[in-house]
Amino acid sequence: MKRSNRKRAELLAKAAPVLKAALAPDERVQYVAAGVVSLWWEHLMAGWASMLINRTTLVLTTQRLLLIHTNSRGRPESYVNQILLDGIRSVKRGWLGGALKLTLGRGRWTLTGLRRSDSAQLVTMLAGRPTAASGVTALCPACFEPGAGHRACARCRTSVKSPRTAAFRSLVLPGLGDFYLGHRLLASMEMVGSAVTWVFIIALMLSAFGPNSEQSAVVAAIFGGLLLLVVNGFDALLTYAQAKKGLHSLDRHLPTTPAAGHLVADRPRLGMSGVSPHRP
Ligand SMILES: [Zn+2]
Numbered sequence: 493m494k495r496s497n498r499k500r501a502e503l504l505a506k507a508a509p510v511l512k513a514a515l516a517p518d519e520r521v522q523y524v525a526a527g528v529v530s531l532w533w534e535h536l537m538a539g540w541a542s543m544l545i546n547r548t549t550l551v552l553t554t555q556r557l558l559l560i561h562t563n564s565r566g567r568p569e570s571y572v573n574q575i576l577l578d579g580i581r582s583v584k585r586g587w588l589g590g591a592l593k594l595t596l597g598r599g600r601w602t603l604t605g606l607r608r609s610d611s612a613q614l615v616t617m618l619a620g621r622p623t624a625a626s627g628v629t630a631l632c633p634a635c636f637e638p639g640a641g642h643r644a645c646a647r648c649r650t651s652v653k654s655p656r657t658a659a660f661r662s663l664v665l666p667g668l669g670d671f672y673l674g675h676r677l678l679a680s681m682e683m684v685g686s687a688v689t690w691v692f693i694i695a696l697m698l699s700a701f702g703p704n705s706e707q708s709a710v711v712a713a714i715f716g717g718l719l720l721l722v723v724n725g726f727d728a729l730l731t732y733a734q735a736k737k738g739l740h741s742l743d744r745h746l747p748t749t750p751a752a753g754h755l756v757a758d759r760p761r762l763g764m765s766g767v768s769p770h771r772p
Pocket residue numbers: 632633634635636637640645646647648649650
């Protein structure tokens with residue numbers, strides 16, 4: 493128990509710059525835990541890769557559950573989402589104890605990769621809330637105002653990474669879009685994977701149609717092109733969904749620097765006393 497407390501204190505210290513900028517003056521931290529927020533197909537397709545790129549620090553405050561995306565060492569990176577407490581209809585633990593299944597006023601949400609003690613604690617703390625018709629909301633990575641969308645933030649004019657750009661890059665070459673989103677290891681592996689796919693498709697086309705006539709070369713090129721379009725198109729769709737998970741800061745930093753001339757100083761800053769964890 494002592495060790496897990498120290499781990500949570502470390503997580504909280506790493507998340508402090510985000511919390512200082514994001515929390516309202518009367519908002520207090522009640523619990524912090526490490527987890528993973530991934531899309532169901534990411535889990536199916538590449539469980540471990542999904543753990544790698546979807547690490548999330550869960551911060552329960554007096555008003556909401558903040559989902560702060562982090563790197564593999566728990567440092568905040570790229571994007572933050574929130575779930576308002578009055579938008580949580582019910583909470584259940586998953587079948588292995590390390591998952592939390594939230595039914596929201598709008599939609600469902602699954603958090604995985606939690607320590608069993610953390611998920612047990614959070615189930616108790618999140619239970620019995622009134623319900624509003626709200627779901628998961630993405631926050632601006634600079635001023636942490638909700639509902640900014642993927643256009644420039646209405647409050648601080650900060651721009652974020654575009655899901656369309658991510659998808660287009662993956663359509664050109666699988667992995668390029670992931671590189672844009674900052675998933676470098678995954679991106680490199682996908683690029684190797686798509687190079688292998690290229691070789692495989694070319695070899696397949698050559699063996700199917702034979703290299704001996706001009707006509708069969710054209711047919712092979714068309715079929716190969718279509719196959720690549722399917723493969724690349726599939727990766728573009730996956731990359732698009734990954735980009736839509738949150739408002740990704742352009743430099744991956746959290747908080748990121750707001751657009752020039754738009755300081756976000758009007759939110760009162762909290763001292764560290766405001767973000768100390770306490771056990772109920
Ligand atoms: Zn903003």
